[in-house]
Amino acid sequence: xxxxxxxxxxxxxxxxxxxxxxxxxxxxxxxxxxxxxxxxxxxxxxxxxxxxxxxxxxxxxxxxxxxxxxxxxxxxxxxxxxxxxxxxxxxxxxxxxxxxxxxxxxxxxxxxxxxxxxxxxxxxxxxxxxxxxxxxxxxxxxxxxxxxxxxxxxxxxxxxxxxxxxxxxxxxxxxxxxxxxxxxxxxxxxxxxxxxxxxxxxxxxxxxxxxxxxxxxxxxxxxxxxxxxxxxxxxxxxxxxxxxxxxxxxxxxxxx
Amino acid sequence: xxxxxxxxxxxxxxxxxxxxxxxxxxxxxxxxxxxxxxxxxxxxxxxxxxxxxxxxxxxxxxxxxxxxxxxxxxxxxxxxxxxxxxxxxxxxxxxxxxxxxxxxxxxxxxxxxxxxxxxxxxxxxxxxxxxxxxxxxxxxxxxxxxxxxxxxxxxxxxxxxxxx
Amino acid sequence: xxxxxxxxxxxxxxxxxxxxxxxxxxxxxxxxxxxxxxxxxxxxxxxxxxxxxxxxxxxxxxxxxxxxxxxxxxxxxxxxxxxxxxxxxxxxxxxxxxxxxxxxxxxxxxxxxxxxxxxxxxxxxxxxxxxxxxxxxxxxxxxxxxxxxxxxxxxxxxxxxxxxxxxxxxxxxxxxxxxxxxxxxxxxxxxxxxxx
Numbered sequence: 001x002x003x004x005x006x007x008x009x010x011x012x013x014x015x016x017x018x019x020x021x022x023x024x025x026x027x028x029x030x031x032x033x034x035x036x037x038x039x040x041x042x043x044x045x046x047x048x049x050x051x052x053x054x055x056x057x058x059x060x061x062x063x064x065x066x067x068x069x070x071x072x073x074x075x076x077x078x079x080x081x082x083x084x085x086x087x088x089x090x091x092x093x094x095x096x097x098x099x100x101x102x103x104x105x106x107x108x109x110x111x112x113x114x115x116x117x118x119x120x121x122x123x124x125x126x127x128x129x130x131x132x133x134x135x136x137x138x139x140x141x142x143x144x145x146x147x148x149x150x151x152x153x154x155x156x157x158x159x160x161x162x163x164x165x166x167x168x169x170x171x172x173x174x175x176x177x178x179x180x181x182x183x184x185x186x187x188x189x190x191x192x193x194x195x196x197x198x199x200x201x202x203x204x205x206x207x208x209x210x211x212x213x214x215x216x217x218x219x220x221x222x223x224x225x226x227x228x229x230x231x232x233x234x235x236x237x238x239x240x241x242x243x244x245x246x247x248x249x250x251x252x253x254x255x256x
Numbered sequence: 257x258x259x260x261x262x263x264x265x266x267x268x269x270x271x272x273x274x275x276x277x278x279x280x281x282x283x284x285x286x287x288x289x290x291x292x293x294x295x296x297x298x299x300x301x302x303x304x305x306x307x308x309x310x311x312x313x314x315x316x317x318x319x320x321x322x323x324x325x326x327x328x329x330x331x332x333x334x335x336x337x338x339x340x341x342x343x344x345x346x347x348x349x350x351x352x353x354x355x356x357x358x359x360x361x362x363x364x365x366x367x368x369x370x371x372x373x374x375x376x377x378x379x380x381x382x383x384x385x386x387x388x389x390x391x392x393x394x395x396x397x398x399x400x401x402x403x404x405x406x407x408x409x410x411x412x413x414x415x416x417x418x419x420x
Numbered sequence: 421x422x423x424x425x426x427x428x429x430x431x432x433x434x435x436x437x438x439x440x441x442x443x444x445x446x447x448x449x450x451x452x453x454x455x456x457x458x459x460x461x462x463x464x465x466x467x468x469x470x471x472x473x474x475x476x477x478x479x480x481x482x483x484x485x486x487x488x489x490x491x492x493x494x495x496x497x498x499x500x501x502x503x504x505x506x507x508x509x510x511x512x513x514x515x516x517x518x519x520x521x522x523x524x525x526x527x528x529x530x531x532x533x534x535x536x537x538x539x540x541x542x543x544x545x546x547x548x549x550x551x552x553x554x555x556x557x558x559x560x561x562x563x564x565x566x567x568x569x570x571x572x573x574x575x576x577x578x579x580x581x582x583x584x585x586x587x588x589x590x591x592x593x594x595x596x597x598x599x600x601x602x603x604x605x606x607x608x609x610x611x612x613x614x615x616x
Contacts, residue, residue: 043545045593052590053540061539064440069393069483070511071443073476076395078450081472083395085457099453103445110441154442182438186393188405193396230410360485360492361569381486388486392479399478 058113072186079187079198089196093220097204104208111149135213137255139174139239139247142213146206147176154205155182172239176206179229181221197221199233206235216240269293272403276416295344295366299356303343359384379419386412426501430509433488440513444539451555460544462552469554473561481566484510496603497521499580500528503563503601512536516599529587532597543591550592560584563601579607 046052082095115134136142147159155178165173181199189196199221210217217239224234239247270292273285283291347354353373357365357380365383369376390408391397397405451469458464484490488506493499500518508530509515516530537556543549554560567580581604588594 043547044542045550047590047593047595049595053542058540061440061444061536064536065437066440066443066513066536067511068436068438069389069480071438071446072393073480074443074446074450076393076479077472077476078446078453079395080475081450081453099449102449102452106445107441154439156439186390186407188390188394188396188407190396190404198395230406359482361481363482381489384482384486388483392482 058110062114068182068185071182075183075198075201076187078201089193092196093200093203096198096200097207097219100201100204100206101208101211104205104210105212106208107150107153107205108209108212111145111153115149136215138250139215139243141256142210142215143174143176143237145213146209150206150209151178154202170238172241172244174237174239176235176237177224177232178202178235179232181231181233184231184233195223197223197233199235202233203235206237210237210239215243217243269400271401274409274412276413292366295356296364299343299358299364303341306341355380357384363387379416382415383412386415423501423505426498426505427509427515429488429490430506430515433506433510435487435510440536440539444536447537447558448541450558455544455553460546460548462549466552466554466557469557470561470564473558473563474565475561476558477562477565477567478569479565480511480562481569484566485570496525496580499567500601504530507566520600522602526603528601530599530601532599535590535597538589538591538597541591554586554589555591556589556597557586560586560599568607581605581607 078099079092079096082092082099086092086095112134136145143162147162151157151159159176160179161175161177163175163177165171165175167173178199181202183199183201184197187198189198203219203221207217207219210219217237219235219237222234222236224232226232270289273288275282342358343356345356345358347356348371351371353369353371353376355367355369355376357367359365365380365387367376367380367383386408390411391403391405394405394407397403450472451465454465454468455462458468484507488510490502490506493502504516504518512535514532514534514536516532518528519531520529521527535556537559541555543553543555561584563584564582567582570579582601583604584599584601586598587600588596588598590597
């Protein structure tokens with residue numbers, strides 16, 4: 001809406017995965033007098049046993065697991081809550097998308113942090129060489145990042161398919177398929193809402209990752225059930241014109 | 257096997273009904289509603305007519321120890337005071353068995369089976385688990401309302417088919 | 421049921437898992453959304469979180485009973501152990517300590533060593549959040565909703581009305597995270613009117 005760069009309008013609350021620059025100030029000896037100099041001191045109180053996020057390793061929860069039921073309840077409440085404040089299915093999906101978006105931004109940081117700290121080539125799948133900057137510059141490496149590492153971080157497996165639109169009219173469209181999205185496991189959408197796919201939340205996460213990498217995109221989730229996979233979902237990624245133009249320039253310059 | 261797991265809500269309203277044996281003569285929806293309501297009433301009556309023994313004075317200190325107090329204290333108690341009366345759990349005719357499983361939340365599951373069907377408890381537990389998963393975790397299901405959850409139908413059907 | 425038996429059930433109940441960070445981040449995004457929707461009126465956010473928890477609790481109890489297979493608790497002390505050692509263990513993989521019993525045995529505290537919901541969380545530095553927001557308030561509602569659904573103590577089937585609130589939180593700069601749980605009253609299960 002009124003705030004085009006969405007991540008600027010994000011709340012500062014919670015889950016800041018991005019390291020600890022400002023915590024350093026609390027280590028300094030406190031000067032008692034109210035100094036007028038505008039220090040970047042955090043005004044937050046911290047426990048005396050220093051149980052703050054800055055004192056605990058970011059990788060500590062790396063392989064941690066929690067009950068799938070707990071996630072299902074939280075997600076269900078998110079859907080219920082969103083439903084109370086919207087007028088239609090599209091609106092509901094938009095809201096779920098917006099709830100996923102900040103997760104995408106945060107998970108992106110987490111992915112980069114972990115891929116560099118472990119020195120494994122988890123991020124650079126087939127297309128990229130072993131070049132040090134692991135932020136994807138082209139669309140394909142970005143898609144591989146989503147299809148592989150992002151999906152594995154979230155769902156412990158890769159996505160099921162990655163395709164490029166076959167239509168010459170829509171070269172900016174890509175599809176990522178999940179045969180059985182985790183978020184929809186326990187959800188049965190009522191018949192009168194059968195267009196709805198609550199995996200719009202995941203679409204929001206993908207959108208956050210794309211935006212965070214500098215690839216403006218719109219991502220939506222669509223039901224594509226098969227006999228075998230009744231909740232099969234296709235995530236449609238549509239990249240913006242600026243991205244497509246940059247893509248051409250990079251192609252000419254041989255950037256991969 | 258012929259099975260109708262029928263969860264009814266706390267007030268005895270039928271919220272789900274399904275047949276797993278194709279070709280049985282159908283009961284009407286109304287028949288099922290009446291059946292559920294009647295069973296609910298009978299269940300409550302069987303619970304309330306459970307015989308009670310006079311409370312021996314020597315047991316009262318136990319009952320009144322702090323933290324173990326239950327609300328009403330009368331001069332009578334069930335034969336085994338630690339276990340509440342359950343109400344009708346099983347009904348048998350020549351042709352079928354009716355098993356009632358009541359959860360601690362008061363939901364009842366009624367299962368009609370062929371007298372030869374074994375392991376009814378296992379079936380009940382599985383149905384309860386599937387209900388906890390595919391009904392209670394579905395944001396579009398409203399508590400106490402009729403269950404219309406496609407994933408519940410699908411998983412329940414698949415599991416029962418896998419058993420036969 | 422003894423506390424040790426409760427811990428064993430908590431350990432042994434089979435649980436489907438997901439990545440813990442997905443849960444943590446999803447919860448964070450819910451709280452952030454509420455703060456946004458209610459213009460950082462943290463009292464209101466607390467209330468909404470409790471309400472969400474209540475809705476969850478009424479549903480979660482079925483999963484708890486179906487998967488753990490536990491029976492009735494005989495009294496509130498057993499209930500406390502069941503909550504801490506089975507409930508929290510199953511759903512959050514933590515086992516808070518049950519302590520600070522009131523003399524009438526109707527009130528206790530849960531002390532959380534770890535709280536996965538609040539992992540990686542720092543409250544907004546706006547001078548108010550640390551005084552007003554209870555970040556994990558959803559848990560209070562979960563307990564209230566879950567216990568209200570159960571036909572609880574013996575010998576008479578009753579439901580339990582409880583009240584829970586946080587009294588301290590490491591996110592607020594406190595040294596512990598403590599939730600106070602009080603038994604408000606037992607609600608007697610109503611028999612349908614006899615029809616003769």
